[in-house]
Amino acid sequence: MAVTIAVESPLQDDVRELVAELNEVLLALSPPEACYHLTVEQMAEPGVTVWIAREDGRAIGCGALKRHSPDVGEVKRMFTRPECQGRGIGRDILTRIVGAAQDDGMSQLVLETGDRHPAAWAIYEKAGFTRCGPVLDYPESPYSIFYQKQLGRTASAA
Known part of the structure; x- marks a missing residue:
């Protein structure tokens, strides 16, 4: 079946369940103090x-x-979700994020990810993100990998 991607409220029950699953995955890979989750309310x-x-x-x-x-x-x-990985869904979501940031006129996107997430690194690097030092107010941590991407109207996430 076709996958659809759209802007939605995170306050829906099924999205709360998805985010709870994400949190479980992250907490299995990194100590709680190295997980910088946004709650669905945030x-x-x-x-x-x-x-x-x-x-x-x-x-x-x-x-x-x-x-x-x-x-x-x-x-x-x-x-x-693990059973859906490898189908380009993360790449497609990231493409939309990059596009929205460009539409907003932003000059830079940054992110923090875990030190045990090589599949995520591959998606970010293929989208033109490069590793860098700590971004925003994140602390230096052996559990964190940081990325940045300079944006321009002609930049692309693909």
Whole structure:
């Protein structure tokens, strides 16, 4: 079945379940103090846009753009359910995040991800993100990998 990706509220029950699954996965890979989760309530705040991937109506993936300033946005809450991985869903969500940041006129996207997430690294690197030092107010940590991407109207996530 076709996968659809759209901007949705994170305050839906099935999205809450998806985010809870994401949190379980992250907590299995990193200590709690190294997990910088946005709650679904924080994801619903102004300045955050959430994309939900669905297949047959079921929420199977998510990603968010958190706006920190007119120039800087952060990629947050990227996740595809394990049984749906490898189908380009994360890449497609990231493409939408990058596009929205460009449409907003941002000059840079940044993100923090875990040190045990090579599949995520591959998606970010293929989308033109490069590793960097700590971003925003994240501390230096052996559990964190940081990325940045300079944006322009002609930049692409693909």
